[in-house]
Amino acid sequence: MSLNSDLQTANTDSKLAAVSVITTCYGRNTHLFNLLSSLEHGSVKPAEVIIINDDADPKRLAEFDLNIIKIPTTIISITKAGSKAKFDIGHNRNLGSEHASQQSLIFLDVDCIVAPYFVEQMTLKLQSYPEALLMAQPRYLTRPLTDEESLQLKAGELPSSHLDQLSVYNPYRYNFDPEDSKPSALPADLINTCNVSPAQLIDSELSDATAKIKTPLMQTDDYGAFWSLCFGINRQQFTKIGGFDTQYVGYGAEDTDFAFTARTLGIDLYLTADVAYHQQHSVYRPPLNHLDSIVLNANRFYNKWQHWPMQGWLQQFVSMGLIKWQKQQTSPIQVIRSPTKKELDLAHCANAPFV
Numbered sequence: 214m215s216l217n218s219d220l221q222t223a224n225t226d227s228k229l230a231a232v233s234v235i236t237t238c239y240g241r242n243t244h245l246f247n248l249l250s251s252l253e254h255g256s257v258k259p260a261e262v263i264i265i266n267d268d269a270d271p272k273r274l275a276e277f278d279l280n281i282i283k284i285p286t287t288i289i290s291i292t293k294a295g296s297k298a299k300f301d302i303g304h305n306r307n308l309g310s311e312h313a314s315q316q317s318l319i320f321l322d323v324d325c326i327v328a329p330y331f332v333e334q335m336t337l338k339l340q341s342y343p344e345a346l347l348m349a350q351p352r353y354l355t356r357p358l359t360d361e362e363s364l365q366l367k368a369g370e371l372p373s374s375h376l377d378q379l380s381v382y383n384p385y386r387y388n389f390d391p392e393d394s395k396p397s398a399l400p401a402d403l404i405n406t407c408n409v410s411p412a413q414l415i416d417s418e419l420s421d422a423t424a425k426i427k428t429p430l431m432q433t434d435d436y437g438a439f440w441s442l443c444f445g446i447n448r449q450q451f452t453k454i455g456g457f458d459t460q461y462v463g464y465g466a467e468d469t470d471f472a473f474t475a476r477t478l479g480i481d482l483y484l485t486a487d488v489a490y491h492q493q494h495s496v497y498r499p500p501l502n503h504l505d506s507i508v509l510n511a512n513r514f515y516n517k518w519q520h521w522p523m524q525g526w527l528q529q530f531v532s533m534g535l536i537k538w539q540k541q542q543t544s545p546i547q548v549i550r551s552p553t554k555k556e557l558d559l560a561h562c563a564n565a566p567f568v
Contacts, residue, residue: 235309238323254369265305303457342373352380352567389486439472443489463506
């Protein structure tokens with residue numbers, strides 16, 4: 214058994230970490246399978262992977278050597294326009310937390326591919342900072358993985374160095390030095406003497422040494438820097454926050470609301486250097502395809518916090534004559550018109566790494 218209490222295993226399998234990974238998706242199963250491949254070949258595996266999903270093939274899920282718990286979506290949201298939305302990310306995340314058996318929770322967007330030490334390092338930090346909210350370090354792939362690369366990932370043969378070369382940081386947020394994301398820098402003679410894999414090291418006599426080689430983290434007072442793409446929190450704190458506010462519908466502001474609630478409750482926010490690679494997909498700049506939900510959620514957020522979120526996007530919508538809004542106003546945003554097909558086509562960026 215490991216002498217380090219920060220890496221207590223979930224059961225008798227020494228390669229399992231006592232953490233529940235939660236993800237949710239609809240219609241992005243290729244991304245889901247890539248995420249599962251990365252979790253399958255990490256230095257440790259999570260005790261369970263909870264997937265809130267209605268359309269993933271159970272036979273494909275069974276191919277992964279993971280404890281996968283698939284939960285169907287149980288809600289259909291109603292948008293402002295009255296149309297049905299089959300995907301409510303806040304509700305689904307809350308549902309996943311309710312089914313989790315572990316006290317430590319890691320939430321990942323389905324677009325993520327985690328670095329090999331991601332689960333191990335985040336689990337260590339959640340044990341060391343049990344009352345904190347931790348956000349990991351995103352890197353953005355500049356193109357989708359090829360079928361061959363996905364097969365290599367599934368086989369555990371796609372190195373992080375390759376993903377590093379394919380990815381970039383988002384310049385609009387704080388980013389750690391790339392070297393900070395590599396906790397595997399054990400002395401070569403130590404590894405050669407042991408002749409075991411990094412995963413086996415956790416339960417070997419060198420467990421104390423490996424556990425001390427941690428990626429850094431940094432506390433921040435900027436709760437607006439929290440993105441729910443890849444984060445960790447312990448169940449008690451998630452419950453204290455109340456989970457995600459399900460009054461937010463569709464796209465925008467639900468993660469900032471979550472972080473603002475954490476701040477109000479005195480929950481510290483830390484940024485960590487642990488990397489999750491975001492799989493590339495087309496986006497809209499600005500996100501005109503989400504105009505209605507952004508306006509709806511911005512109004513909800515202001516009513517709750519007396520602060521306007523997503524101000525950059527709102528200003529772009531104003532410049533296009535789509536909405537009536539100014540930073541100083543206290544009344545709800547009004548939609549003047551919907552974007553035209555031409556405007557949507559111009560905003561569509563097929564190859565952009567992020568919005």
